[in-house]
Amino acid sequence: MISVHSPIVAVGVRAVTPLAVIVAAYLFFAGHNQPGGGFAAGLVLGAVLSLRTVAGLYEPVNGSKLMAAGIMVAAAIALIPAAIGGGMLDMVVWSGELPLLGKVKTGTAAIFDLGVVLIVVGLVDSVLDGLGTDDIAIEPVTGEAR
Amino acid sequence: MPFLILFLHVVAAIAALALASRSRAVAVFVAAVAPAGAAVWGLVALLDPTTTRSSSFVWVEGLQLGFDFELSPIAALLTLAIGAIGTLIVIYAHGYFAHPEPTLGRFLATLTIFGASMLGLVWADSVWTLFLFWEATSVTSFLLVGHKNANANARIAARRALMITGAGGLVLLAGMMVLIDATGTHRLSEMAPTTGTTATIAAVLLLVAAATKSALVPAHVWLPGAMAAPTPVSAYLHSATMVKAGVILVAVVSPVLGGTDTFRVLSMTLGALTMFWGAIGALRQRDAKLILAWGTVSQLGFLVLLFGIGTAKATFAGVAVLAAHAVFKAGLFMVVGEVDVRTGTRDIDELGGLARSMPITATIAALCGLSMAGVPPLLGFPAKEAAVEAALGLAGTERLIIGGAIIAGSVLTVAYTTHFVLGVFGPSRNGTATTVSPGRAALMVPAAILACISILGWIFDGTTSKPITRAAAALNAKADVYQLINWPGATQAFFVSVAIVIVGAILGAARSRAQLRVPATIGANAADTALDQTLVLARRITARMQHGSLPVYVLTMAFVVAAVSIIFVQPALEAVGDMTVADSPGQLALALATVLAAWGCTQVDSRIGAALALGVVGLAVTGLFVVHGAPDLVLTQLLVETVIVVGFVIGLGRLRRSFPETGARWRQVRAAVAGLCAAGVAAALIAAEGAASSATAPPTERLVAEAVDEGGGNNIVNVILTDVRALDTFGEIVVLAVAALGVVALGRPALVTPKTPISPPTREEVRA
Numbered sequence: 001m002i003s004v005h006s007p008i009v010a011v012g013v014r015a016v017t018p019l020a021v022i023v024a025a026y027l028f029f030a031g032h033n034q035p036g037g038g039f040a041a042g043l044v045l046g047a048v049l050s051l052r053t054v055a056g057l058y059e060p061v062n063g064s065k066l067m068a069a070g071i072m073v074a075a076a077i078a079l080i081p082a083a084i085g086g087g088m089l090d091m092v093v094w095s096g097e098l099p100l101l102g103k104v105k106t107g108t109a110a111i112f113d114l115g116v117v118l119i120v121v122g123l124v125d126s127v128l129d130g131l132g133t134d135d136i137a138i139e140p141v142t143g144e145a146r
Numbered sequence: 147m148p149f150l151i152l153f154l155h156v157v158a159a160i161a162a163l164a165l166a167s168r169s170r171a172v173a174v175f176v177a178a179v180a181p182a183g184a185a186v187w188g189l190v191a192l193l194d195p196t197t198t199r200s201s202s203f204v205w206v207e208g209l210q211l212g213f214d215f216e217l218s219p220i221a222a223l224l225t226l227a228i229g230a231i232g233t234l235i236v237i238y239a240h241g242y243f244a245h246p247e248p249t250l251g252r253f254l255a256t257l258t259i260f261g262a263s264m265l266g267l268v269w270a271d272s273v274w275t276l277f278l279f280w281e282a283t284s285v286t287s288f289l290l291v292g293h294k295n296a297n298a299n300a301r302i303a304a305r306r307a308l309m310i311t312g313a314g315g316l317v318l319l320a321g322m323m324v325l326i327d328a329t330g331t332h333r334l335s336e337m338a339p340t341t342g343t344t345a346t347i348a349a350v351l352l353l354v355a356a357a358t359k360s361a362l363v364p365a366h367v368w369l370p371g372a373m374a375a376p377t378p379v380s381a382y383l384h385s386a387t388m389v390k391a392g393v394i395l396v397a398v399v400s401p402v403l404g405g406t407d408t409f410r411v412l413s414m415t416l417g418a419l420t421m422f423w424g425a426i427g428a429l430r431q432r433d434a435k436l437i438l439a440w441g442t443v444s445q446l447g448f449l450v451l452l453f454g455i456g457t458a459k460a461t462f463a464g465v466a467v468l469a470a471h472a473v474f475k476a477g478l479f480m481v482v483g484e485v486d487v488r489t490g491t492r493d494i495d496e497l498g499g500l501a502r503s504m505p506i507t508a509t510i511a512a513l514c515g516l517s518m519a520g521v522p523p524l525l526g527f528p529a530k531e532a533a534v535e536a537a538l539g540l541a542g543t544e545r546l547i548i549g550g551a552i553i554a555g556s557v558l559t560v561a562y563t564t565h566f567v568l569g570v571f572g573p574s575r576n577g578t579a580t581t582v583s584p585g586r587a588a589l590m591v592p593a594a595i596l597a598c599i600s601i602l603g604w605i606f607d608g609t610t611s612k613p614i615t616r617a618a619a620a621l622n623a624k625a626d627v628y629q630l631i632n633w634p635g636a637t638q639a640f641f642v643s644v645a646i647v648i649v650g651a652i653l654g655a656a657r658s659r660a661q662l663r664v665p666a667t668i669g670a671n672a673a674d675t676a677l678d679q680t681l682v683l684a685r686r687i688t689a690r691m692q693h694g695s696l697p698v699y700v701l702t703m704a705f706v707v708a709a710v711s712i713i714f715v716q717p718a719l720e721a722v723g724d725m726t727v728a729d730s731p732g733q734l735a736l737a738l739a740t741v742l743a744a745w746g747c748t749q750v751d752s753r754i755g756a757a758l759a760l761g762v763v764g765l766a767v768t769g770l771f772v773v774h775g776a777p778d779l780v781l782t783q784l785l786v787e788t789v790i791v792v793g794f795v796i797g798l799g800r801l802r803r804s805f806p807e808t809g810a811r812w813r814q815v816r817a818a819v820a821g822l823c824a825a826g827v828a829a830a831l832i833a834a835e836g837a838a839s840s841a842t843a844p845p846t847e848r849l850v851a852e853a854v855d856e857g858g859g860n861n862i863v864n865v866i867l868t869d870v871r872a873l874d875t876f877g878e879i880v881v882l883a884v885a886a887l888g889v890v891a892l893g894r895p896a897l898v899t900p901k902t903p904i905s906p907p908t909r910e911e912v913r914a
Contacts, residue, residue, distance in 0.1 A: 027781075031864045032864060032865070034777075035777040035778045035780070035781045036778075036781065036864070037778075037863075037864040037867065039782060039867075040781050040782055040785055043782070043785035043786060043788075043789055044785060046789050047785065047788050047789050047792065050789055050792035050793065050796070051792060053796070054792060054795060054796065062890060063886065064883075064886075064887060064890070067883040067886060067887075068883075070879065070883070071879065071880060071883055074876050074879060075876070078872070078873070078876055109865075109872070112872060112875075115879065116875070116879055119879045119882055119883050120882070122883070122886065123882055123883065123885075123886040124789060126886040126887070126889060126890045127793065127886060127889050127890075128793075128796065129890060130889045130890040130891075130892065131793065131796050131797045131800075
């Protein structure tokens with residue numbers, strides 16, 4: 001097993017998870033004007049996944065579906081403008097007033113960034129899955145060259 | 147219209163594939179409709195030559211990429227031949243294959259797609275279109291030759307054909323690019339005659355391509371092997387289609403490149419040699435189908451020779467022989483297929499008494515054979531007369547050499563034709579009569595139709611010559627005065643023809659009785675050996691390059707970096723004087739920390755220690771970013787470091803605590819290479835710094851303006867990532883995803899190891 005069976009680690013990771021998700025969401029939306037963005041948000045979520053895996057709260061799965069979804073989202077954002085007569089990857093910006101939040105501004109770039117998030121999370125999930133599969137024993141390395 | 151016909155072929159292929167297992171008759175009918183449609187269109191174009199028929203579909207504007215079709219008179223003639231013979235072949239295949247035949251659907255589908263590729267090739271007006279369909283015929287003919295895929299010989303023959311014609315395709319692409327360079331246009335119809343060095347290079351490349359496709363010496367080795375295909379395939383590929391592609395190429399570019407001596411001399415030499423060698427090969431064979439195969443090689447040489455001469459008369463003769471050959475050679479192959487199906491053998495030593503037991507087939511064979519030999523009353527006669535006249539019409543040395551080659555080649559053609567007809571239908575060696583199973587109409591009727599066309603073409607010589615004259619005139623404007631004449635009377639050429647037939651017949655009859663048996667497979671074996679050795683070499687190189695040792699890979703990369711960085715040493719030394727040691731004490735401290743941690747990483751024995759040292763390197767670099775004021779980089783670097791640490795914890799738990807022990811010398815090598823690499827990187831960085839300090843102002847201002855205007859955001863880095871340069875980001879995330887798949891595959895070695903290594907059959911397996 002790649003997890004450690006420690007109640008302290010488990011409780012700590014459990015407590016950190018919602019905070020980390022909020023941080024990720026913040027980074028995602030802040031990215032347009034301040035440090036952050038899809039890649040950073042995805043990494044935070046990926047770090048959460050890693051921690052939960054170590055704590056035994058999460059069983060990694062093959063993230064190829066998440067990555068495929070991410071690529072499809074990004075590809076759709078890239079191709080739809082071309083399909084409706086614009087240039088490839090033409091981005092649209094929306095701005096308006098929302099209750100409580102005040103003036104907000106977003107655009108198709110945010111959806112594109114969402115694709116990046118999906119791919120990064122899928123990547124981390126895949127790597128965890130590849131590193132930590134229990135049914136396959138990785139032979140200890142005994143020499144420099146095969 | 148061209149697109150409609152091609153679409154019809156695709157639909158017919160899919161339908162035939164789907165229907166063959168349910169209703170054979172319907173599948174055959176569907177597969178016959180598509181080529182019949184093409185034939186009708188070709189016929190309409192021949193009857194109404196004043197209308198231009200062209201259509202284009204542009205795919206990429208600026209690059210002139212797209213499909214450009216034009217039905218020139220010669221294309222119309224070939225469309226009729228390809229379509230009509232294709233239809234007959236489909237009907238013939240119905241009779242040829244056993245009932246039931248599980249692979250018939252696949253066969254009909256491939257044949258139909260092949261026919262479509264061939265049509266696209268003759269219609270092509272753009273060199274790109276020509277190349278595309280040329281390759282399509284290579285691939286589909288590979289599938290057709292290897293149709294009996296359980297037979298190792300068929301597979302080898304198909305591979306040989308694909309490798310030779312495929313290599314030719316690459317040469318064609320190169321030649322076409324040079325041709326575009328020489329003429330300034332990609333439209334074949336707009337190319338003006340050109341000479342000079344570029345034209346000479348184009349001529350050589352295009353002739354090499356034509357030689358591979360049309361089985362000219364020495365690339366002819368694939369054609370006899372291709373006889374492993376079912377006979378309908380041979381009858382189609384080696385009469386009206388596949389092998390004609392090279393001849394068509396020569397014919398189409400001869401008006402453009404005919405002015406260069408290289409094109410003329412090379413095509414005439416190749417043509418004459420092939421004509422000879424093919425005819426001699428045909429005389430050496432005892433397998434009826436192989437006689438025809440080598441005969442085809444010989445005829446292709448004859449055609450290239452005629453188009454290479456380049457005079458109006460020779461071009462006219464070339465078109466005439468092209469048309470006549472399509473008709474009689476398809477018929478002869480069909481006859482061989484019928485004999486094979488009904489007697490179970492093609493060996494002329496075993497066949498006997500067939501003239502009596504298969505009288506109709508024997509008549510068809512005799513008629514088609516006489517057309518091939520150039521004897522009246524058949525279409526081959528006026529075509530060969532035209533060729534002889536063209537040769538006699540030359541002047542000086544050329545008349546002697548070319549005329550001699552054509553006459554000698556014709557004598558040999560008559561000889562192998564006699565050899566073939568007597569061998570198959572004459573008495574067997576020991577005088578016994580072969581048992582013959584009952585005939586099938588579908589096997590006989592298509593061949594009979596072709597024999598009738600040969601006769602009718604001779605009788606109505608005026609009607610036949612109209613499209614041929616028109617096609618020749620499209621290639622050479624002066625050719626429009628020539629006609630096919632079914633009975634020329636006592637001309638010089640006629641007496642030459644009579645002599646050719648008499649000498650050839652005596653030679654052939656003598657050969658047919660002779661005991662000699664020579665296998666002519668040396669060339670084919672050489673081609674196969676060359677291919678096998680290439681694969682062996684590739685495997686050796688792969689074993690050398692991909693040896694599987696991770697440290698050696700890393701060392702190799704570091705060594706290359708060190709070697710490449712030699713070019714930066716000089717500018718680095720020049721730039722170093724202008725540099726400041728550090729902008730701030732913090733920067734200096736962080737840089738030292740980075741170097742120390744990196745050095746420490748190489749010195750610790752435990753894996754977790756090394757991982758921690760790497761973490762320190764990462765954090766120190768993060769600190770440098772902070773000092774430089776790059777918050778985005780800081781954030782990303784920190785997050786990446788965090789995730790990597792967790793990854794190390796998980797991964798290292800599965801490995802031993804310490805690194806494996808290695809020898810002292812190995813350590814020294816690694817240290818030396820790493821040092822060189824580091825020095826190289828440093829030199830490159832210093833050089834870059836020196837170059838940057840003297841360059842123009844950084845593009846920051848433009849980027850800021852772009853970010854706010856276009857992306858509507860204040861964080862330039864992210865706006866660049868998701869908007870201004872979103873295509874780059876898109877490419878990067880795809881790379882990321884692919885890398886992740888690779889990591890998963892590496893982590894699960896059991897999933898990616900193939901159960902058995904894949905290798906082609908060895909020579910021994912083939913013989914068995």
